Amino acid sequence: MSAKSPRSSVLTLEQYLPYRLSILSNRVSRTIAQAYKDKFGLSITEWRIMAVLGEYAGASADEVSNKTQIEKSIISRAVQKLLSRHLIHREVDSTDRRRQNLVLTDIGEDVYRQIVPVSYDYEDALIDCLSSAEVEQLDSLIEKLYKHAGEIDPQDQ
Amino acid sequence: MSAKSPRSSVLTLEQYLPYRLSILSNRVSRTIAQAYKDKFGLSITEWRIMAVLGEYAGASADEVSNKTQIEKSIISRAVQKLLSRHLIHREVDSTDRRRQNLVLTDIGEDVYRQIVPVSYDYEDALIDCLSSAEVEQLDSLIEKLYKHAGEIDPQDQ
DNA sequence: CTAGAATAGTTGCTATTGCAATTAATGGAT
């Protein structure tokens, strides 16, 4: 079930949900990206890889790709950068030699520990305009939409 | 006012709002982009420019950039493509020769009229998982967040 | 055991981004 204002032959971008989502997301991402870049020299992609490894040490590139929804080749190249900066380390899996397990190095752990609070600070600042009930609503709405968007998309998954 | 689960020294990407927003927005945009590309050979950027011109005939590239929050240079190049496909037309403003007014051509109008219902169909399909009350909530939450995100961002505007 | 499908990861190639510098025109202050 759903409802929206009646259709017209003109599309009002400002009221079009996919567009509004995109604008909001871009604005938020841009702000964070800038902070990560300024303070730590990391792109969003690089940071996301580290975030996954902070949670799941030993994840493979493929797992990181699935978790972050970032394309394999992009992950592969970002991993190379992180390796060259000694922020992560990898080793071939002992039981499956196709697989390479990725972990944060000590330096990587250090950077990770510095970024986590910055990330939370930004999130806090962002949701500061919402009540706790609204934050819950938002989480639930995003969840519903995300699942449903996946079902709608013919080629998704 | 706000509230979230207590902080930890680990960042759970799946629960991090900026990340969730980004994933949702990307999934939605990807689906739509594919439809526009398959059916009309247009990128999202190109379509958004046309959407703005459908609403605001005679807008300048700069105005389009502000409305869509897409970077000037990207607009400039997309405009060139639309011009070469004769979907839009432009002419130097009579009172300010820096400015070029953009309008849809007849062909552009035609394509526009075909895309609008496709866009609405997708939006309808997407929000089909929400009640009308939830759609309103979502609109309001996005609006609040968008404004607030702009205030937070040091370099925004 | 073996052939072919499936999976992990990398790389080639092209298109897209986005910052910064450039060009051209306008507006404002004196």
Place this chain on the structure above:
DNA sequence: ATCCATTAATTGCAATAGCAACTATTCTAG
């Protein structure tokens, strides 16, 4: 009028994205 800041639009360039092809390894069916 003149100089300087501002604005509109474009372009150069380096970084990034993303598809598709490729290598290497493992899995699976017979």
